[in-house]
Structures are given as structure tokens and as C-alpha cells.
Amino acid sequence: MKSIVIDPITRLEGHGKIHLFVNDDGSLANCYFQVPELRGFEQFCVGRPVEEMARITTRICGVCPDAHHMAAAKATDAVFGVTPPSAALKLRNLVYNAFYAGDHTTHFYALGGPDFVCGPDAPPAERNILGVIAKVGIDAGKKVIAQRARGQRIIEIIGGKKVHPVTALPGGMAKRITKEEQAEMIKIGEEMVEFSKFTLQVLNDVVLANKAYVDLILSDAYAHKTYNMGLVDANNKVNFYDGRVRVVGPDGKEHCKYEPKDYLQYVAEHVEPYSYLKYPFLKKIGWKGFVDGVDSGVYKASPLSRLNASDGMTTPLAQAEYERFYETLTKDKSGKTPVNATLATHWARVVELVYACEATLAFAKDDEITSDKIFSPPPGIVGEGVGIVEAPRGTLTHHYKTDKNAIVTEANLIVGTTNNNAAITMSIKRAAEGLIKKGTEITNGILNRIEMAFRAYDPCFGCATHTLPGEMPLELVIHDAESGEVIQTAHRNC
Amino acid sequence: MGNVVTSAKPVLVLCLGNEILSDDGFGPEVARRLQDEDMHDLPADVVFAPLAGFHLLDLLVGRKRVLIVDTIRTGTAEVGTLHHFPAGALTPSHSLTTSHQISLPTALELGRQLSLEMPDVVDVLAVEAQDLETLSEELTPAVRAALKQTLDFVRSWIRQNSSEEPSR
Numbered sequence: 001m002k003s004i005v006i007d008p009i010t011r012l013e014g015h016g017k018i019h020l021f022v023n024d025d026g027s028l029a030n031c032y033f034q035v036p037e038l039r040g041f042e043q044f045c046v047g048r049p050v051e052e053m054a055r056i057t058t059r060i061c062g063v064c065p066d067a068h069h070m071a072a073a074k075a076t077d078a079v080f081g082v083t084p085p086s087a088a089l090k091l092r093n094l095v096y097n098a099f100y101a102g103d104h105t106t107h108f109y110a111l112g113g114p115d116f117v118c119g120p121d122a123p124p125a126e127r128n129i130l131g132v133i134a135k136v137g138i139d140a141g142k143k144v145i146a147q148r149a150r151g152q153r154i155i156e157i158i159g160g161k162k163v164h165p166v167t168a169l170p171g172g173m174a175k176r177i178t179k180e181e182q183a184e185m186i187k188i189g190e191e192m193v194e195f196s197k198f199t200l201q202v203l204n205d206v207v208l209a210n211k212a213y214v215d216l217i218l219s220d221a222y223a224h225k226t227y228n229m230g231l232v233d234a235n236n237k238v239n240f241y242d243g244r245v246r247v248v249g250p251d252g253k254e255h256c257k258y259e260p261k262d263y264l265q266y267v268a269e270h271v272e273p274y275s276y277l278k279y280p281f282l283k284k285i286g287w288k289g290f291v292d293g294v295d296s297g298v299y300k301a302s303p304l305s306r307l308n309a310s311d312g313m314t315t316p317l318a319q320a321e322y323e324r325f326y327e328t329l330t331k332d333k334s335g336k337t338p339v340n341a342t343l344a345t346h347w348a349r350v351v352e353l354v355y356a357c358e359a360t361l362a363f364a365k366d367d368e369i370t371s372d373k374i375f376s377p378p379p380g381i382v383g384e385g386v387g388i389v390e391a392p393r394g395t396l397t398h399h400y401k402t403d404k405n406a407i408v409t410e411a412n413l414i415v416g417t418t419n420n421n422a423a424i425t426m427s428i429k430r431a432a433e434g435l436i437k438k439g440t441e442i443t444n445g446i447l448n449r450i451e452m453a454f455r456a457y458d459p460c461f462g463c464a465t466h467t468l469p470g471e472m473p474l475e476l477v478i479h480d481a482e483s484g485e486v487i488q489t490a491h492r493n494c
Numbered sequence: 495m496g497n498v499v500t501s502a503k504p505v506l507v508l509c510l511g512n513e514i515l516s517d518d519g520f521g522p523e524v525a526r527r528l529q530d531e532d533m534h535d536l537p538a539d540v541v542f543a544p545l546a547g548f549h550l551l552d553l554l555v556g557r558k559r560v561l562i563v564d565t566i567r568t569g570t571a572e573v574g575t576l577h578h579f580p581a582g583a584l585t586p587s588h589s590l591t592t593s594h595q596i597s598l599p600t601a602l603e604l605g606r607q608l609s610l611e612m613p614d615v616v617d618v619l620a621v622e623a624q625d626l627e628t629l630s631e632e633l634t635p636a637v638r639a640a641l642k643q644t645l646d647f648v649r650s651w652i653r654q655n656s657s658e659e660p661s662r
Contacts, residue, residue, distance in 0.1 A: 039627050039628045040628045040629045040630060041629055043629070044514065044629035044630065056514065059512055059513070059514050059515075059544065060514070060515075060629065106547075106548060110547075110548070128600055129600065129604060130600060130603055130604060130607065133604075133607060138607060138608070141604065141607060141608050142608055145548075145551070145604075145608060148548055162552075164544065
């Protein structure tokens with residue numbers, strides 16, 4: 001097969017652009033998935049007081065501002081060598097779980113869910129939240145809007161604003177919570193838990209009750225046996241805010257469990273000439289290309305991988321759903337056998353939604369959140385810190401180095417989507433292999449089934465696209481593998 | 495940062511973008527300059543929001559006429575060119591296109607289906623951008639040069655839309 005080299009100067013800045021290279025016999029030779037990446041992050045940060053990072057980094061991503069706020073806050077705590085008081089940590093957990101509840105709600109009802117609620121072959125114009133409402137009723141729409149408002153209200157109470165919170169400081173939190181505010185958040189938490197039960201019912205009635213959808217979820221076209229990464233607590237239970245990073249192999253065996261500060265010992269980044277976005281991999285296994293298996297360093301960091309990397313959930317409803325998830329998909333409710341079906345990520349996200357709602361209520365009920373002791377003065381400057389949280393889209397790492405005055409000298413981020421870059425590429429290729437041959441007419445249904453492979457990861461495409469027309473476009477280009485010549489292109493707006 | 499509106503006026507100029515992403519800072523800069531003018535005499539609210547999707551619902555509810563100021567990259571026009579998409583046309587500007595959220599038309603239709611009071615008119619004014627990927631607090635020169643024309647357009651739009659009865 002002829003080698004295709006794309007000069008770095010002319011590399012395309014695609015937005016959800018997929019290049020497929022097809023051999024003469026119709027088989028797929030290779031697949032390239034291109035996304036844009038924001039540039040100049042380190043330059044932008046260097047020279048700024050490190051305590052600004054928790055506010056600045058919320059602006060680099062319009063989708064996960066709360067995740068960046070928390071990762072930055074944890075990294076900044078480490079830079080100053082300070083541990084926030086217990087009440088402050090509980091407030092951070094509370095606001096972060098409320099954010100998760102809203103974010104996962106949006107994805108299930110507006111982004112990923114429509115593929116199943118409306119069906120993968122439904123026209124794009126119908127495959128959205130309006131189609132979901134048409135199928136499950138107007139009340140569902142009202143519930144979704146109300147759920148979003150609940151999450152935002154808690155973020156506003158604790159975080160100071162509905163979005164882009166400004167509450168975490170090195171050593172704690174900026175704002176104390178009153179008893180009245182606690183009472184309001186308990187009520188919100190209770191409503192959130194009820195909403196999570198409603199969502200489980202929707203999942204059962206509309207998705208799991210449809211054998212065709214379950215078969216689609218479990219089909220080989222959407223399966224990948226990679227390593228799984230996720231933050232866990234001392235008992236290996238899922239934790240979005242704190243703990244150690246655990247990596248479990250496709251065989252269910254623990255590969256490693258590390259403290260955030262040690263991440264560079266375990267994760268390295270591979271570079272491909274056609275993409276600005278790097279491909280993180282497990283350092284001790286090495287980069288072996290876009291391949292599955294225990295001998296490949298490719299890993300996933302997603303709702304599905306978080307469940308696979310854990311031994312369960314800390315809240316009762318979520319634990320019950322965790323067990324049902326594994327019982328249904330692996331016949332082993334313990335979760336010791338990983339689920340490798342990429343589309344099961346949507347169900348895993350619902351398990352996490354239930355957990356986020358229950359955790360929100362549990363932290364809201366904890367009277368310590370109204371304590372006055374929400375801040376510990378930093379004792380000095382250590383000069384380096386790493387903060388890791390689980391963003392909804394995957395493990396998020398912030399790493400800062402500073403001078404003796406706590407001015408940033410180096411900054412590095414590994415964001416959720418970057419973790420999944422190799423796995424996303426592999427998922428697209430796997431889906432495409434089953435759908436595209438030379439001469440295949442590219443229909444909207446085929447495009448959507450390929451798109452579904454990466455939508456499960458909910459990847460960040462630099463937050464937005466800048467091309468006409470309309471919404472997030474997908475461009476698929478089929479090349480002759482020998483000549484590189486473009487055989488066919490297809491476009492659609494997702 | 496986004497502004498909190500305490501008493502919503504029926505006419506809204508909604509400036510979208512990100513102050514630290516090069517030309518995406520266009521919307522915030524337009525908002526800042528308009529807000530520096532005497533807001534009490536302006537028959538419209540001017541709001542900057544680094545938001546999209548569902549968040550737009552919160553900002554649009556209860557408004558009659560809305561002008562969205564944003565950036566765009568068509569690749570077919572000179573950097574700094576202003577594009578005006580009147581109500582009903584495609585709204586493909588930068589902040590209105592995201593894979594993580596619902597689109598503006600979907601947000602409007604969702605609001606209507608949920609019996610929320612949604613605007614009758616949503617226009618989009620977008621400047622052709624050069625750089626929307628580099629983290630920087632500076633606009634590129636051609637986009638900065640478009641600010642005066644933009645402010646003139648927005649003031650004119652406000653005057654026209656404040657005096658007209660919204661059409662149903």
C-alpha cells in the first residue's frame with residue numbers, strides 16, 4: 001500500500017473530518033480522524049499568578065468549565081502545599097456532582113440519547129431532543145429543563161455563578177453556605193434523585209426494551225478491548241473529584257493505580273504527523289499503534305472506562321444500576337469483567353447520572369457544608385502541583401510549575417477527549433470497516449452509524465466549529481489507498 | 495464574564511464568544527463598548543455570554559427581538575467582513591455551532607414546545623474571523639477594525655427594532 005504523507009504545513013484543520021483509505025479489494029486500509037486543538041495554552045498561562053488558573057481555565061472549554069475549575073483548584077492547592085478543610089472538600093464535591101448531573105442529562109437527552117430514542121436511521125432533523133420529546137412526551141422535555149436548572153442553581157449557590165464558577169481558592173472555598181441555602185440544596189438533591197429514576201425508566205422503556213438497540217450496543221462493530229482509566233476512592237469505587245487513577249486492562253486485571261502527581265510515570269503521548277492532537281498511551285506498555293488488546297498501550301477514559309476501572313459505586317441506586325449493567329452485558333454483576341462495547345458508554349453515563357444525583361443529595365445533607373471552616377491559609381509555595389478530576393468526558397489532568405512567587409513557568413493539560421483520541425480513531429475505523437466498501441453509496445444512515453462511534457465519547461472538538469453551514473458538521477472523505485486520490489466525499493450536519 | 499440582567503427588556507443584543515480566544519473575543523468586546531455607553535438610555539439589554547445551546551434558552555426567554563453578535567469563518571470572505579443573517583436564515587456562527595449542545599433553532603423550537611415565551615425575531619451579526627484557536631486576549635487587526643462598523647450596525651438595529659412592533 002502506498003504510504004500517504006501529509007506535510008505538516010498543509011495538514012488540514014478539520015472539524016470532525018474523517019479520512020478513510022480503501023484498498024482495491026474494498027478493505028479499509030486506514031482511517032484518520034481530525035479535530036482542531038486550541039493553541040498557545042502554555043504561552044497564555046506563563047507569567048500569570050497560579051491562583052488565576054482556576055478562573056482562566058474555565059474559559060478554555062465552554063463545555064466542562066467546572067471540571068477545569070476543580071482540576072485547577074486541586075493543582076493550585078498542591079502548588080501551595082495546602083489541603084482544604086473537610087467542609088471545603090465537601091462543598092467542592094457537592095458542586096461538582098451537581099455539574100455532572102446537568103452535563104450527563106444534556107448528553108443523554110439531547111446528544112447521545114436521540115440515536116436510540118429516535119433510532120439511528122431517523123433523519124438528522126428529527127434525531128435531537130425535539131425527536132426525543134416527540135417520542136417520550138412533552139413532560140420529559142419539561143423534566144430535562146428543570147433538571148438543568150437544578151444543577152445550575154447549586155452551582156450558583158456554591159460557585160457564585162450558574163456557569164464558569166469562581167468559588168475554589170488555593171486552600172478551600174470562597175463562600176460559606178447558610179442553613180437556608182443548605183435546605184434549598186437538599187430539596188434540589190431530592191428532586192434530582194427522582195429525575196434520575198425517571199431517566200432509568202426512559203432507558204428501560206425506550207432503549208433496553210428494544211432488542212435491536214441492545215444488539216446494536218453489543219455488536220462487534222462498536223467493540224474495543226482497550227485499557228480503562230478512571231479515578232477511584234480507597235475502596236476502588238468511582239469518584240469524580242478525588243482519589244487515585246486506576247487503570248484496568250481489557251482482561252479485567254489492574255494495570256496500575258497512581259497518585260495524580262505521578263501521572264508522567266504512567267502516561268506518555270504519541271504524535272501522528274496528520275494531527276495536532278496527541279495520542280496518550282500507557283507508558284509501561286508502549287505505543288503499538290491503533291490496536292486493541294493487553295499488549296497495546298491504548299486506553300479509554302470515559303463513563304464506560306470509569307465503571308470498568310472501578311469495583312462499583314458508593315450510592316445505593318447507582319450501585320444497583322451498576323450491577324444490572326454488568327449482569328446484563330457480561331453476566332457478572334461484580335463488574336470484574338469489563339464491558340468493551342463502546343455504545344454501552346451511554347448506559348454507563350446514566351449509571352453515573354444516578355450516582356451524581358445521589359451524591360449531590362448526600363453532600364447537601366451533610367451539615368458540615370455550613371461550617372465556617374472552608375479555607376486553610378497556604379503555608380508556603382511548593383512550586384509544582386498536579387490536579388486530576390474526572391471530567392464528564394474523561395480523566396482531566398492539570399499540571400503547573402511556578403517560580404518562588406507562584407508565577408506560572410510551565411503548564412500542561414491532558415483533557416478528557418485527548419485521552420480518548422486513539423480509541424476514538426479505532427472506533428471510527430471499526431465502524432467504517434463494517435459499513436464502507438469501495439463504491440458504497442454513503443447514506444445518512446451510514447454516516448450516522450459512523451458518527452455514533454465517536455459520539456459515545458462525547459469528544460470536545462475545540463468546543464465549536466467555524467464552518468458553514470449550521471451545526472456541527474461531519475465530513476467523510478474516501479481515498480484510494482494506493483494513490484491517495486479522493487474517490488468520494490460526503491457531508492452532513494450532526 | 496457574563497452579565498446578570500435584573501430587569502429584562504424586550505430587545506436584547508446577545509454578544510457571544512470567549513475573551514481569551516483571539517478573534518472569539520469580538521462579541522465580548524462589542525458588549526463592553528456598548529455597555530460603556532449610557533445603558534439607561536439604550537432601549538435594549540446588552541449581554542455578553544460565553545455560552546451556547548441550552549444556556550441560550552435562559553437568555554432568550556421573555557425577549558421579543560434578539561440580535562446575536564458572534565464570529566464566523568466562512569473562508570469565502572475577507573477577514574473582518576460582517577455577515578448579517580436575518581431571522582429565519584441559517585445561523586452558522588461560531589458560538590452557535592457545537593457538538594456538545596443543541597443548536598439555536600432547536601433551542602428556539604424546544605422553548606416553544608415547552609410553552610416558554612420565545613423571541614419572534616433572532617438576527618445574527620457575525621464577523622469573519624481569522625484566528626479562533628489561539629489563546630490570546632487580542633483581536634487580529636482586521637477583526638478589530640470591524641468594531642466601529644459593528645457598533646454602528648448594532649445601534650441602528652436597536653433603534654429599528656425598538657420602534658417596531660414584533661410581528662407574530
